[in-house]
Amino acid sequence: MYSHLEDFIYELYTSIGVEKPEDLDMNKIAKNIGIKLVYKMRPFRLNNEIVLVRGTKQEEWMLFGHEVTHYIRHCGNQLNMHPLFRDLQEFQANHFAYHFCVPTFMLEEIKNVTANEIMNQFNVDFDFALRRLEMFQNKLYFQSGYYIKKRNKVAVATK
Numbered sequence: 368m369y370s371h372l373e374d375f376i377y378e379l380y381t382s383i384g385v386e387k388p389e390d391l392d393m394n395k396i397a398k399n400i401g402i403k404l405v406y407k408m409r410p411f412r413l414n415n416e417i418v419l420v421r422g423t424k425q426e427e428w429m430l431f432g433h434e435v436t437h438y439i440r441h442c443g444n445q446l447n448m449h450p451l452f453r454d455l456q457e458f459q460a461n462h463f464a465y466h467f468c469v470p471t472f473m474l475e476e477i478k479n480v481t482a483n484e485i486m487n488q489f490n491v492d493f494d495f496a497l498r499r500l501e502m503f504q505n506k507l508y509f510q511s512g513y514y515i516k517k518r519n520k521v522a523v524a525t526k
């Protein structure tokens with residue numbers, strides 16, 4: 368069972384023909400969802416432009432995943448927001464990036480998935496891959512029902 372975010376990303380990607388890791392091309396995705404990519408000294412989103420900072424392909428891809436969140440799911444100018452609301456949007460963008468850059472529906476197709484495999488197939492750095500692997504494994508653990516079975520056991524105190 369997918370979360371709302373996983374469903375959203377699956378629908379987004381399949382609607383533009385992105386179905387496997389090789390299809391995760393930042394420029395093609397940007398074009399298909401109506402985003403213009405621009406490079407400057409500081410990343411941000413303005414209207415239909417996403418401004419990225421030049422870096423490695425991995426850095427640019429992970430930053431793109433973050434900034435796409437602001438384009439797709441957020442509105443308003445962060446400079447005029449309460450700091451707590453801005454922090455919420457940044458948290459959401461970071462979380463979205465993990466799922467956008469390494470989609471669950473693609474991860475499920477990999478046998479014996481490892482952080483190195485995620486790095487190689489999804490063009491992300493090791494720390495990002497490791498965190499995404501942890502998220503994926505936690506999802507599988509909770510869906511297995513083992514967590515619920517163990518949690519429902521009742522301890523009985525004796526005198």
